[in-house]
Amino acid sequence: MGVEGIGASVVRKEDRRFITGKGRYVDDIKLQGMTHAHFVRSPHAHAKVKGIDSSAALKMPGVVAVLTGQQIVDDKVGNLICGWAIHSKDGTPMKMGAWPAMAPETVRFVGQAVAVVIAETKNQAKDAAEAVVVDYEELPAASDIRAAIAPGAPQLHPEAPGNVVYDWEIGDKNATNEAFSKAANVVTLELTNNRLVPNAMEPRAAIGDYNDAEEHFTLYTTSQNPHVARLVLSAFYNIAPEHKLRVIAPDVGGGFGSKIFIYPEEMVALWASKKVNRPVKWTGDRTEAFLTDAHGRDHLTKAELAFDKDNKILGLRVSTHANFGAYMSLFSSSVPTYLYATLLSGQYNIPAIYAEVMGVYTNTSPVDAYRGAGRPEASFVIERLMETSARQLKVDPAELRRKNFVTVFPHQTPVIMAYDIGDFNASLDAALKTIDYAGFPARQAKAKSEGKLRGIGFSCYIEACGIAPSKAVGSLGAGVGLWESAEVRVNPVGTIEILTGSHSHGQGHETTFSQLIAERLGVPISQVQIIHGDTDKVQFGMGTYGSRSLAVGGSAIIKAMEKVEAKAKKIAAHALEASEDDIVIENGEFKVTGTDKSIALPMVALAAYTAHNLPDGMEPGLKESAFYDPSNFTFPAGTYICELEVDPGTGKTSFVNFVAADDFGRLINPMIVEGQVHGGLTQGIGQALLEGAVYDSTGQLVTASFMDYAMPRADDVPSYKLQHTTTLCPGNPLGVKGCGEAGAIGASAAVINAITNAIGNNKLEMPATPDRVWHAIHGQA
Amino acid sequence: MYETHYHRASSVEDAAALFAKGSDAKFLAGGQTLLPVMKQRLAAPTDVVDLAKIPAMIGVEVSGDTVTIKAATTHYDVATNTALQKTLPALAHLAGMIGDPAVRYRGTIGGSLANNDPAADYPAAVLALNATVKTNKRSISAEDFFKGLFTTALEDGEIITAVSFPVPAKAGYAKFRHPASRFALTGVFVAKSKSGDVRVAATGASQNGVMRVPSIEQALKANWSASALDGIKVSADGLMSDIHGAADYRANLIKVMAQRAVTEAG
Amino acid sequence: MSTIKLTVNGRAVSADVEDRTLLVHLLRDHLNLTGTHVGCDTSQCGACVVHVDGRAVKSCTMLVGEANGANVTTIEGISKGEELHPMQAAFRDNHGLQCGYCTPGMIMSAIDIVNRHGGNLDEDTVRHELEGNICRCTGYHNIVKSVLDAAGRMKVSAAAE
Structure with a gap:
């Protein structure tokens, strides 16, 4: 309805503040009397903390306090927790090692905080932090999965013998083994899913502000989910009771999962503000981000696919080791299990699947959800397998996929997920057409004559998002429900405020959510204000991750809107002396259908608040709230095809064309959706070509700055060609599926499939740096 | 700080x-x-x-067969100097490839040389063109100036004031960028002097900083063409090896970048 | 400590700060111009780009002493009252930003790119020239579109003046 409703690519409401420098991020906030925190961090990957001498630091200019891990333990601040319980094959619960916010006894990764200096200025805090003397006794470190599971490996946690977090399985092992025993062909791959650093451009930051008169805390933080932060800080970390803690996440400069988690620095800023009775600000720098933000991915996998003689898939067997880092981060346990192995069926009919996942502690930064979270790893496994299979079976990779596509919905996979709807042929066809697949051999031959190796690669991804039905995730071990809440306030003058538990940190909710209202009421989006990110304003919320904001948060808004509209119709009918069943809403007016009688929204709102003439028994006001709990995950899916050239002299990859054909269900704002895809694809390409967090054998992070960790830049990536195919999601009132993670989930397999196609060598690890590609071409290790 | x-x-x-x-x-x-x-x-x-605002240290002078770049001249001003673009285009080209645009507005040739980062671009040009580094105390030949990683012949308190380059008959620079830092993973400057001498210098490759590549120099002296290097194999001994490039890869890059630099030089 | 005097967005300002203060911190902490951001420690991300004497530089890699007496323009100083700079408008119209954190530096760099190249911009040039600005959200697709669009708009508005 109208030019600003569903389907309109309206420019974003939030942009003006960002393009004029008026965004308000945590580090932009200054409070009266504010002090600054700087952490004393371990230079060792594994060590005993034998003593901390703060005496010299305390004498330095501007120093207010030096606080240590022992003090935080003495104050009974709770250890950091992992909120999703996973059980091993043998039924034993996962082994959670104790993680205090600052280490009193043992440090287990480089960068772990042992103390914090609070001072008048940031520089003074930094200067004094260098004067804190920490006596470490170094211990041997296990810096990667192989080192951690080797016999005689250093042990990280007494709770976790052998450094094993859990040894988990899913699927039917016997049925899968039987499928393999009948196979005409078996294709096997060993894969590394490289470790990534999320690197949102805004480093994490927090301000704790304690008011002793009110015994009340306020935390300003770079969070994707401020209510979850409040819940965890109060229920598990004992820092403040929920009703005495306000969490504000203002403008947040990107998250990609890394700002879901409640980190030690936020806990300490809040706790320390009471200790020093002044506001305490901490702003991380990029090096701290590299060392302490939760990293992503880091799997070692062996996977096998069994085919019958007609190239139909019979079964899939997967064995994965997942690196957890030194501690179990907030949702870490779910990522390589229910967010990973449940998607291994991909877009295919696979009668039998068996997967086992061993979680492993290492002396590295904790690993948790990063854009896609488990699903990129799953997609990489199945899509590398499919491409490899096509090569081994000597069939066209598109046709092998097509032959095995799920075409009947709903479809129950052997690994929990029930795909509700999709049309995988449609997105494959759209992508094939856009890239002119038929013309590829000629293009490849022409490139060869020019000394270039040209390749094409596919990735037909599917993901589960719109996270998540609370009952279902509860039965799988989640410690929280994953519904969303919304409140719709129609003000007496007819303007509208939407309060949502979703959090926008780049996704454009202020625009998209306003469009939902514009669609229903026919009002301009300028009359709608979206309010989020403040636990004192918004009733509750589970936040933004897992491509859930529109499918779950948007649906909550619709549910609240339905209540508002029902009441408004009653008021309008009463004023117009008509039946409420005859009232329709058009262009901001309530009309009696078939007549010229109408009343404008502001008049209905005013009537609701003056309450001079409401239907008998009706409460005044026009404000409703709703909680929406989805009935299923949503299943965005699509085909990505990448065409590229490799320079055999240098191993450098250059993109020729990158096509993404996605099915996200209904699009509210196609411009914003496409922006999400561009960003996701670039992160997927980053994983494939550039990014990789590397620790040396002693546990030092080699890639601890942008000097060594290659971030995608403008000249590393192409302009993308996007296509949309549509099957409406039946599981939510909007028919939407979610688009935030798809690009990151699907892109990396397409790139590696294309490079290996170009160079004629299937053995290539990510990131496929020029050095690695050159070695793969020239046959040297 | x-x-x-x-x-x-x-x-x-x-x-x-x-x-x-x-x-x-x-x-x-x-x-x-x-x-x-x-x-x-x-x-x-x-x-x-x-030193950045000392007037006597800023500017590019082209006179006869010599180009002089004052030490506090920014990379941007070198890259866009029209006289230099005409006389020694490879050097202007190199300056235009250092860092990124914002860095080029601030960074200077003197700063780059005094720091002598093993992956910096200018040292390759200075060595290959057999330039002379002028200081407030003396003149230092390129051969004598570079003393290994982040080390130069400069004494404490000595200030580079200018660098003078003999104008070559032909010169070219090709750089393969480090994927993260965008410094040279390996960059090669090739130069043929007006007397026919050939000098080739590689940056980003050696564990000891900028280096000459005698095997390539000999091949190009015999035949100034990219194809003259087809059969050359550069030794990986003493080359850097890290997550972005193993020593044998860098050795290969020295050859490939040299070929591309020759092609660019014409 | 030194007294630093400079012109910021057309206004003469002065501050007494430690010599180690970087220009970005003078702007953010002392002048409350928080539109200029810090995204890295190694002078690579470009979130801090401002114009100093008309040139786009990284304000995290400049001591206040180096900027003493200079004319500085930040993201807060490029629109004319309500009227956006053509580059700002192009970023909005082409969805050239998402979280907004890299955006001020991106816009200040982009203006400089157009100033240097005038109308002679193509996609490859823009991508190459953006080497010193990192964005994690947009995948650059719409940033490139924005810069190319703004190049046209800036030409038109320059012609009009």
């Missing part, structure tokens, strides 16, 4: 005097290397003496 004392020098003599007064002073030109190092608290000069 540790606290320091900032001084803006008005002349080379003033700079030398300010330096002498500080107990552990450093010269600052564009600051594009020194300041990041100071921010990481890896350098703690008591005083920084800023």
Whole structure:
């Protein structure tokens, strides 16, 4: 309805503040009397903390306090927790090692905080932090999965013998083994899913502000989910009771999962503000981000696919080791299990699947959800397998996929997920057409004559998002429900405020959510204000991750809107002396259908608040709230095809064309959706070509700055060609599926499939740096 | 960054005097290397003496067969100097490939050479073109100037004031960028002097900083063409090896970049 | 400590700060111009780009002493009252930003790119020239579109003046 409703690519409401420098991020906030925190961090990957001498630091200019891990333990601040319980094959619960916010006894990764200096200025805090003397006794470190599971490996946690977090399985092992025993062909791959650093451009930051008169805390933080932060800080970390803690996440400069988690620095800023009775600000720098933000991915996998003689898939067997880092981060346990192995069926009919996942502690930064979270790893496994299979079976990779596509919905996979709807042929066809697949051999031959190796690669991804039905995730071990809440306030003058538990940190909710209202009421989006990110304003919320904001948060808004509209119709009918069943809403007016009688929204709102003439028994006001709990995950899916050239002299990859054909269900704002895809694809390409967090054998992070960790830049990536195919999601009132993670989930397999196609060598690890590609071409290790 | 004392020098003599007064002073030109190092608290000069606004240290002069670039001339001003683009285009091209546009506005040739980062671009040009580094005390030949990683012949308090380059018959620079830092993973400058001498210098490759590549020099002296290098195999001995490029890969890049530099040189 | 005097967005300002203060911190902490951001420690991300004497530089890699006496323009100083700079408008119209954190530096760099190249911009040039600005959200696709669009708009508005 109208030019600003569903389907309109309206420019974003939030942009003006960002393009004029008026965004308000945590580090932009200054409070009266504010002090600054700087952490004393371990230079060792594994060590005993034998003593901390703060005496010299305390004498330095501007120093207010030096606080240590022992003090935080003495104050009974709770250890950091992992909120999703996973059980091993043998039924034993996962082994959670104790993680205090600052280490009193043992440090287990480089960068772990042992103390914090609070001072008048940031520089003074930094200067004094260098004067804190920490006596470490170094211990041997296990810096990667192989080192951690080797016999005689250093042990990280007494709770976790052998450094094993859990040894988990899913699927039917016997049925899968039987499928393999009948196979005409078996294709096997060993894969590394490289470790990534999320690197949102805004480093994490927090301000704790304690008011002793009110015994009340306020935390300003770079969070994707401020209510979850409040819940965890109060229920598990004992820092403040929920009703005495306000969490504000203002403008947040990107998250990609890394700002879901409640980190030690936020806990300490809040706790320390009471200790020093002044506001305490901490702003991380990029090096701290590299060392302490939760990293992503880091799997070692062996996977096998069994085919019958007609190239139909019979079964899939997967064995994965997942690196957890030194501690179990907030949702870490779910990522390589229910967010990973449940998607291994991909877009295919696979009668039998068996997967086992061993979680492993290492002396590295904790690993948790990063854009896609488990699903990129799953997609990489199945899509590398499919491409490899096509090569081994000597069939066209598109046709092998097509032959095995799920075409009947709903479809129950052997690994929990029930795909509700999709049309995988449609997105494959759209992508094939856009890239002119038929013309590829000629293009490849022409490139060869020019000394270039040209390749094409596919990735037909599917993901589960719109996270998540609370009952279902509860039965799988989640410690929280994953519904969303919304409140719709129609003000007496007819303007509208939407309060949502979703959090926008780049996704454009202020625009998209306003469009939902514009669609229903026919009002301009300028009359709608979206309010989020403040636990004192918004009733509750589970936040933004897992491509859930529109499918779950948007649906909550619709549910609240339905209540508002029902009441408004009653008021309008009463004023117009008509039946409420005859009232329709058009262009901001309530009309009696078939007549010229109408009343404008502001008049209905005013009537609701003056309450001079409401239907008998009706409460005044026009404000409703709703909680929406989805009935299923949503299943965005699509085909990505990448065409590229490799320079055999240098191993450098250059993109020729990158096509993404996605099915996200209904699009509210196609411009914003496409922006999400561009960003996701670039992160997927980053994983494939550039990014990789590397620790040396002693546990030092080699890639601890942008000097060594290659971030995608403008000249590393192409302009993308996007296509949309549509099957409406039946599981939510909007028919939407979610688009935030798809690009990151699907892109990396397409790139590696294309490079290996170009160079004629299937053995290539990510990131496929020029050095690695050159070695793969020239046959040297 | 540790606290320091900032001084803006008005002349080379003033700079030398300010330096002498500080107990552990450093010269600052564009600051594009020194300041990041100071921010990481890896350098703690008591005083920084800023050379960037000394008029006598800024400018590009082309006279006869010599190009002189004053030491505080920014990469941007070198890259866009029309006289240089005509006389020694490879050098302007190189300056236009250093860092990124914002860095090129601040960074200077003197700062780059004094720092002698093993992956910096200018050292390759200075060595291959057999340039002379002029200081407030003396002239130093390129061969004598570079002394290994981050090490030069400069004495404490000595200021590079200019670099003079003999104009070659042909010259070219090709750089393969480090995927993360965008420094040279390997960059090769090839030059054929007007007397027919060929010098080739590679940066980003050797463990000891910028290096000459005799095997390529000999091949190009015999036949100045990219194909003359087809059969050359550069030794990986002494080359850097890290996550972005193994030694054998860098050895290959030296050859491939040399070929591309020759093609560019024409 | 030194007294630093400079012109910021057309206004003469002065501050007494430690010599180690970087220009970005003078702007953010002392002048409350928080539109200029810090995204890295190694002078690579470009979130801090401002114009100093008309040139786009990284304000995290400049001591206040180096900027003493200079004319500085930040993201807060490029629109004319309500009227956006053509580059700002192009970023909005082409969805050239998402979280907004890299955006001020991106816009200040982009203006400089157009100033240097005038109308002679193509996609490859823009991508190459953006080497010193990192964005994690947009995948650059719409940033490139924005810069190319703004190049046209800036030409038109320059012609009009």
